[in-house]
Amino acid sequence: MARLTVPSPASKTGTHVELVGISRSFGGVRAxxxxxxxxxxxxxxxxVGENGAGKSTLGKILAGVITPDxxxxxLDGEPVTFRSPREAILRGIVLIAQELxxxxxxxxxxxxxxxxxxxxxxxxxxxxxxxxxxxLAATAGFELRGDLPGRGLRTADQQKVEILRALCRNAxxxxxxxxxxxxxxxxxxxxxxxIRRLAAGGTTxxxxxxxLREVAELADEVTILRDGRLVRTAPAxxxxxxxxxxxxxxxxxxxxxxxxxxxxxxxxxxxxxxGLSAPGVHDASLDVRAGEIVGLAGLVGSGRTELAxxxxxxxxxxAGTVSVAGGALVGRGPWAALRAGLAMIPESRQExxxxxxxxxxENVSLASLARLSDLGLVRRRAERQAVAGVLDQVGVRVPAQxxxxxxxxxxxxxxxxxxxxxxxxxxxxxxxxxxRGVDVGAKRAIYELLTSxxxxxxxxxxxxxxxxxILGLAHxxxxxxxxxxxxxxxxxxxxxxxxxxxxxxxxRGA
Amino acid sequence: xxxxxxRLRRAGILYPFLILFIVLAVSSGPFFTKVNLLDILDQQASxxxxxxxxxxxxxxxxxxxxxxAVYALAGVxxxxxALFASPALAIVAGVAVGLGVxxxxxxxxxxxxxxxxxxxxxxxxxxxxxxxLVTGGNLxxxxxxxxxADLARTSFLTVNTSTWTMLAVVVALAVxxxxxxxxxxxxxxxxxxxxxxxxxxxxxxxxxTTFVLSGGAAALGGVIxxxxxxxxxxxxxxxxxxFTVLAGIVVGGTSILGGEGAMWRTVVGVLFIALIGNGFDLxxxxxLYEQIALGGILLVAVGLDAWSxxxxx
Numbered sequence: 018m019a020r021l022t023v024p025s026p027a028s029k030t031g032t033h034v035e036l037v038g039i040s041r042s043f044g045g046v047r048a049x050x051x052x053x054x055x056x057x058x059x060x061x062x063x064x065v066g067e068n069g070a071g072k073s074t075l076g077k078i079l080a081g082v083i084t085p086d087x088x089x090x091x092l093d094g095e096p097v098t099f100r101s102p103r104e105a106i107l108r109g110i111v112l113i114a115q116e117l118x119x120x121x122x123x124x125x126x127x128x129x130x131x132x133x134x135x136x137x138x139x140x141x142x143x144x145x146x147x148x149x150x151x152x153l154a155a156t157a158g159f160e161l162r163g164d165l166p167g168r169g170l171r172t173a174d175q176q177k178v179e180i181l182r183a184l185c186r187n188a189x190x191x192x193x194x195x196x197x198x199x200x201x202x203x204x205x206x207x208x209x210x211x212i213r214r215l216a217a218g219g220t221t222x223x224x225x226x227x228x229l230r231e232v233a234e235l236a237d238e239v240t241i242l243r244d245g246r247l248v249r250t251a252p253a254x255x256x257x258x259x260x261x262x263x264x265x266x267x268x269x270x271x272x273x274x275x276x277x278x279x280x281x282x283x284x285x286x287x288x289x290x291x292g293l294s295a296p297g298v299h300d301a302s303l304d305v306r307a308g309e310i311v312g313l314a315g316l317v318g319s320g321r322t323e324l325a326x327x328x329x330x331x332x333x334x335x336a337g338t339v340s341v342a343g344g345a346l347v348g349r350g351p352w353a354a355l356r357a358g359l360a361m362i363p364e365s366r367q368e369x370x371x372x373x374x375x376x377x378x379e380n381v382s383l384a385s386l387a388r389l390s391d392l393g394l395v396r397r398r399a400e401r402q403a404v405a406g407v408l409d410q411v412g413v414r415v416p417a418q419x420x421x422x423x424x425x426x427x428x429x430x431x432x433x434x435x436x437x438x439x440x441x442x443x444x445x446x447x448x449x450x451x452x453r454g455v456d457v458g459a460k461r462a463i464y465e466l467l468t469s470x471x472x473x474x475x476x477x478x479x480x481x482x483x484x485x486x487i488l489g490l491a492h493x494x495x496x497x498x499x500x501x502x503x504x505x506x507x508x509x510x511x512x513x514x515x516x517x518x519x520x521x522x523x524x525r526g527a
Numbered sequence: 528x529x530x531x532x533x534r535l536r537r538a539g540i541l542y543p544f545l546i547l548f549i550v551l552a553v554s555s556g557p558f559f560t561k562v563n564l565l566d567i568l569d570q571q572a573s574x575x576x577x578x579x580x581x582x583x584x585x586x587x588x589x590x591x592x593x594x595x596a597v598y599a600l601a602g603v604x605x606x607x608x609a610l611f612a613s614p615a616l617a618i619v620a621g622v623a624v625g626l627g628v629x630x631x632x633x634x635x636x637x638x639x640x641x642x643x644x645x646x647x648x649x650x651x652x653x654x655x656x657x658x659x660l661v662t663g664g665n666l667x668x669x670x671x672x673x674x675x676a677d678l679a680r681t682s683f684l685t686v687n688t689s690t691w692t693m694l695a696v697v698v699a700l701a702v703x704x705x706x707x708x709x710x711x712x713x714x715x716x717x718x719x720x721x722x723x724x725x726x727x728x729x730x731x732x733x734x735x736t737t738f739v740l741s742g743g744a745a746a747l748g749g750v751i752x753x754x755x756x757x758x759x760x761x762x763x764x765x766x767x768x769x770f771t772v773l774a775g776i777v778v779g780g781t782s783i784l785g786g787e788g789a790m791w792r793t794v795v796g797v798l799f800i801a802l803i804g805n806g807f808d809l810x811x812x813x814x815l816y817e818q819i820a821l822g823g824i825l826l827v828a829v830g831l832d833a834w835s836x837x838x839x840x
Contacts, residue, residue: 355727363725372718383715384726386708393707
């Protein structure tokens, strides 16, 4: 049956996993080059580095998702070779990937026990399933209902499902790839507690993360990678955000945020929403002026993305009006919004932004083809030049415009989306989590892009779960709670504490 | 590994096609003659027309299983009208019927958001029934109205008009797919509908258009074949044609998942299947094995596609 063997309990100290001289290439590009490191039992071991530094690849090799070209994996001192994730799971190593895998048609509990359901005579024993789920959730300290459908589950809850799934498989080593990237601050904090509890209970956690503060707070040891090579492994106590950053980049980064340029006093309002209601959004009104970056903060699920989609006509609106540059938005669909000058960078670049298998050029020019064509025929030279121009502007160097966009790194994929918007030249940009899952260098570049776009007179509505990002970039911050815009802060009042307090509102502690 | 897979995927059926062509040219005397080759093209004219439009449907992320039925309905409609009206009217009416069915398909799929596979399958039954209604179950014979044959059988520069029509349609649709903004929107709709939508592409309109074109092409194919043989019946084409067309597109390497594909692939795929049939005829092989060979090749083609996708970095 599908019951998995319980790994033998091992000593709580000493080496859990040792990697010796691991190398792996993808199509000629060396993702990992002779990387060696040891991971102690029950420790929280962070892997940090820029996108493309090889940290995700390393995590996947640990979990059997990828097999190394060269090198040896030692588990409790014993050489092992994982040919599939299943083999790794059998030895107690589970990967929680960045892209979560939740079966939408199954309930939360069924998702957790997928493949290991308690059964009786071939049928799933539903009551036992529910009981085991409740036990498991209680052990992990999660408030999560087992009977909720997987469909429509918030990212934070999906994450919990993945962790519970790993726990119920008796995982002794959990590799988490960017677990908090999609989480709001409080959800991330809660996850940190879960991770600490896991480690205290003897589970080893390998944490792949872009959030250096998180790493510094959480990890026992840190391994820094750069361009597929090991820089060093050191106790986290000996590292600071600055030391990690400079090792990752090979240079030290100055201030994280570009200087804010003041909005001209009489700048016109380019985006105006009045009494906007849509699924998940109630009676939202806001203004964005030309040259202004307005931050939209709030907990995950507070309606930020829903508001963005309603503004851009990506979602049906039940009441209210939207005006772009003084003209009321009429017509249905994002097409109408775009025509009026309102463009959006969606929350998930892979699912909603890019055509992964298509060439980079087609991805960039998609929203501007009307301008790049005569009588419906695409002017290919004009297209090539225009695409090269905007790619240069966003700082993406590509081997060939005809290469699939999937060959770009995450940060460059996001920049390619910005290139699409730049080429289109809208009046207002709604950017939903534009720096999610991109490396520090790309983050900085995107900050500069947003700032320079605003300086050129674009109105920007910036949604982010990273409060620092919003406070560092925005001229003004709106905070959403339960589908409504609950508070607005500007100037001195814009503090992380104030934003958080408004995001939680009266329900705090409930 | 990845490079081999990528190369195999890019070239697709092209090498097997060339090899088969050379083998047939060497092993069968009558194969490599102008008469035989033109004959193959003429016989495949309707299939290629339908497959060319079907490529647009597939690339846009849809599928049209009603083409066989539309082919039959348009054929009998035109053949029937040709009995008492002018051939031109018969032809126009036949094609119009197909465009109409395509429009209905498109509306069902886009406005009512019904899965294209199910929608067009259901429509294929409706359309087949309509075709039987038109004929009353009989064969429609136009031998006494030879003017109707002009559409397919007029010779121009020693090549039949049916072949010329096919070339015109295939080239026109190839240009649409690879050179126009509409073509880009078709790829975008099939590759990532949500991304296309957020980039201002009116995805439903694009998909609807591909279904209308597919219906029109299926009807044109039906009318051409009815004109060629001066007769038509409601059971013409049907499912066999639908699946031959799909097989040709897929063997060529256009993905059934949408967003990938090209017109030359479809042409090579359809002709590859035609060559197998022609080869079995010329070499006097048992035609029973033809279908088995065809099915095997189809599986290999789809398998290769899936395999190379898995291998992509």
